[in-house]
Amino acid sequence: MRIEGALTVLPFLIGAIALGVAGIFPEPWTWAPMAVPAIFAVLFIGLLPIKRFRSRGFHMSDDRVRVVKGVMFHADTVVPFSRVQHLDVEQGPLERAFGIARLILHTAGTHNASVTLPGLAHADAVAMREEIRAHVKRESL
Structure with a gap:
């Protein structure tokens, strides 16, 4: 379940890093696009697999x-x-x-x-x- 979660989140995380590195957003927001995929990464890789496993x-x-x-x-x-x-x-x-x-x-x-x-x-x-x-x-x- 964790590997599936990582494979789901990985493209979004790579895209967010690319946007942050490219500097598409103004200076105070340069790394902000990475926050949402990082939060989803924590959920999909860390927390949800444990909850899904325990609930089955x-x-x-x-x-x-x-x-x-x-x-x-x-x-x-x-x-x-x-x-x-x-x-x-x-x-x-x-x-x-x-x-x-x-x-x-x-x-x-x-x-x-x-x-x-x-x-x-x-x-x-x-x-x-x-x-x-x-x-x-x-x-x-």
């Missing part, structure tokens, strides 16, 4: 998964295995580099049709996918 969680029982998330707006979602249509384990380049993955449960319906569990160890995500798939298979028989 899940619990998998015999017949359902409960997912809780949200820093400002909290969501508590329960997905019964009987509603699962298909399952995906996905990895982006950063996730692959750190050996983590996202487990995505796709369900019937339009509202909250997919539920994502990010930040799982890749082996854990695959094991959870297989366990849920086995349960869905047993129920469909």
Whole structure:
């Protein structure tokens, strides 16, 4: 999450530094454009990832998964295995580099049709996918 935050803020910070060095703004305001991206850098790299990490969680029982998330707006979602249509384990380049993955449960319906569990160890995500798939298979028989 911190690397994603850094990659998000980095272009703005570079642009602000370039504006400050170029002297586009009058003398008292020369370094002022760097203040806003610097504040966002502190938020996106330092504080928000910690809050996002602490505000996420899940619990998998015999017949359902409960997912809780949200820093400002909290969501508590329960997905019964009987509603699962298909399952995906996905990895982006950063996730692959750190050996983590996202487990995505796709369900019937339009509202909250997919539920994502990010930040799982890749082996854990695959094991959870297989366990849920086995349960869905047993129920469909």
